[in-house]
Amino acid sequence: MTPLSTVRCPTCNAASPPGTKVFPFCSPRCHMADLGRWLNEDYRIPAEPADPSELPPPESDDR
Numbered sequence: 001m002t003p004l005s006t007v008r009c010p011t012c013n014a015a016s017p018p019g020t021k022v023f024p025f026c027s028p029r030c031h032m033a034d035l036g037r038w039l040n041e042d043y044r045i046p047a048e049p050a051d052p053s054e055l056p057p058p059e060s061d062d063r
């Protein structure tokens with residue numbers, strides 16, 4: 001069991017060194033790059049449609 005497992009930089013996917021100031025990013029550069037992406041609304045959280053019609057219909061027993 002490793003309390004400090006390897007964390008990957010969200011920007012470049014490199015292993016982030018533990019204890020970095022810009023954790024979980026590997027470097028301030030990657031941190032800023034990620035921040036810029038957020039500001040540009042490049043990140044889109046896929047919204048799950050809460051549609052009741054998506055649910056399976058109740059069991060009908062009309063034989």
Ligand SMILES: [Zn+2]
Pocket residue numbers: 009010011012013014025026027030
């Ligand atoms: Zn990085």
